[in-house]
Amino acid sequence: MLFDAGREFSFLLTEGAVRTWPGSPSLMLVQLDRLAQVSTLSHVKLGVVPWSVQVPAFPLHGFTIYDGAVSVVESLTGDLTLTGSSELAAHIRTFEAFAGVAVYEDELRELLRTIADDYRELVKRLEK
Structure with a gap:
């Protein structure tokens, strides 16, 4: 689906999310490379909110907006599907606020390279 140019x-993402390593540093390097590749697709806009900027809000959870009509909030025990206009508007405003301070394209890929370098250093320290 991600490679369907018709969509x-x-x-x-936040830099904190990108730097959280649920797997080995080597796995994270592969993930970072994948993010960099996806960021070059013409129909995909990928942004990361770097640690160096003040976030415009403090949402207590992540969410996914589908076609501007539905927002899904994931939790440990289940999902919450929101379709109310005021709920959607709040999620869209939050998304747009974060999008406004995120880095994209070349600046994004430079940030991903920096994070990858940090993981490589981590691998060296862990191997000692």
Whole structure:
């Protein structure tokens, strides 16, 4: 689905999320490479909110907006599907606020390279 050029996707992550390593540093390097590749697709807009900026809000959870009509909030025990206009508007405003401080394209890929370098250093330290 992600490679279907007939669809458009917008993704936002925080640098904290990108730096959280649920797997080995080597796995994270592969993940970072994949993010960099996806960021070059013409129908995908991928942004990362760097640690160096003040976040515009403090949402207590992540969410996914589908076609501007549905927002899904994931939790440990289940999902919450929101379709109310005020709920959607709040999620869209939050997304747009974060999108406004995120880095994209070349600046994004430079940030991903920096994070990858940090993981490589971590691998060296762990191997000692």
